[in-house]
Amino acid sequence: MRMIRFVISFFILTAAFLFTSFSKTDKQADLPNRFLVILGTAQDAGYPQAGCDKACCRPYWDGTEPAHAVVSFAIVDQQAKQYWLFEATPDITAQMHRLQRFSGKADKTPDAVFITHAHTGHYTGLMQFGREAMNANRIPVYALPRMDSFLRNNGPWSQLVKLENISLRKLDTINNVELAKDLAVKTFTVPHRDEFSETAGFMIRCSGKKILFIPDIDKWERWNHDIIPLVQESDFALLDATFYRNGELPGRNMSEIPHPFVEESMKRFAGLSASDKAKIYFIHFNHTNPLVLKKSAAKDSVRAAGFGVAEEGQVIRL
Numbered sequence: 001m002r003m004i005r006f007v008i009s010f011f012i013l014t015a016a017f018l019f020t021s022f023s024k025t026d027k028q029a030d031l032p033n034r035f036l037v038i039l040g041t042a043q044d045a046g047y048p049q050a051g052c053d054k055a056c057c058r059p060y061w062d063g064t065e066p067a068h069a070v071v072s073f074a075i076v077d078q079q080a081k082q083y084w085l086f087e088a089t090p091d092i093t094a095q096m097h098r099l100q101r102f103s104g105k106a107d108k109t110p111d112a113v114f115i116t117h118a119h120t121g122h123y124t125g126l127m128q129f130g131r132e133a134m135n136a137n138r139i140p141v142y143a144l145p146r147m148d149s150f151l152r153n154n155g156p157w158s159q160l161v162k163l164e165n166i167s168l169r170k171l172d173t174i175n176n177v178e179l180a181k182d183l184a185v186k187t188f189t190v191p192h193r194d195e196f197s198e199t200a201g202f203m204i205r206c207s208g209k210k211i212l213f214i215p216d217i218d219k220w221e222r223w224n225h226d227i228i229p230l231v232q233e234s235d236f237a238l239l240d241a242t243f244y245r246n247g248e249l250p251g252r253n254m255s256e257i258p259h260p261f262v263e264e265s266m267k268r269f270a271g272l273s274a275s276d277k278a279k280i281y282f283i284h285f286n287h288t289n290p291l292v293l294k295k296s297a298a299k300d301s302v303r304a305a306g307f308g309v310a311e312e313g314q315v316i317r318l
Helices: 002-018 092-103 120-129 145-153 157-162 227-233 262-268 297-304
Strands: 019-021 034-040 072-077 082-086 112-114 139-143 166-170 177-180 183-189 200-206 209-214 236-240 280-283 314-317
Touching: 034 092, 072 092, 082 092, 092 120, 120 145, 120 157, 139 145, 145 157, 145 166, 157 166, 209 227, 227 236, 262 297
Parallel strands: 082 112, 112 139, 139 166, 209 236, 236 280
Antiparallel strands: 019 314, 034 072, 034 314, 072 082, 177 183, 183 200, 200 209
């Protein structure tokens, strides 16, 4: 029993070292040359959600809970003064500002943006690169073929392409995108509500570590791949946790918006070793999901089961 407690404590301490957080007082010197920083954890509509004054959003309106930005993260290379952004969210203005202290870039724009799919929280921040805003110059934007076509052929996104504010780069599921030495992105597709585009997931290899990113998927069992080996292969896994449990949206048929409930995912991953469980950080929380809150009994339960809950400002040391 003592040995089991020691092993669990060891993995918790190791995870705490590798997955840290920063505050406004942190300096670049406090972080490694390369790191991944979580810029948002909420579902597409953020927290609080527009038009919501129910119990789930009331803590924000009452001033007891901060707003939470939409899911995004960046990989930062301080020595090269570069950063690569994953998802262009409606909160991109604040997210890019937060990054500026750590990238050291004179030019504040990302060196590339990777988009998973055409649901509003994942690409609409691209508008900030346009003529009415930053008037950026050819920012590389990586997307799968249907997403690429959607941006090229639908306004206002097509204007970003026409005016060369962005430079679209078409992803595929065969070739990796080599961004820098020992930094590459592998793309795969996952089942989701693909009204306007397919949906991507990414496995990022950086400085000898692998980061799995799947913010949206219908259900694990609908995928023609087994998520378990991918978690075991990765060093960190940021996985869809849109809803905590079934029935979270009273009066709505949740089968119409399928996601793996956190309760389902914890059962699926229950047989993993303590070290593999510690790799998993749930992310992409709907405003109804108690994991979106700074503190909740649900969050305590997830952590007690050996899993992590992604937090804005957390850093994965690469």
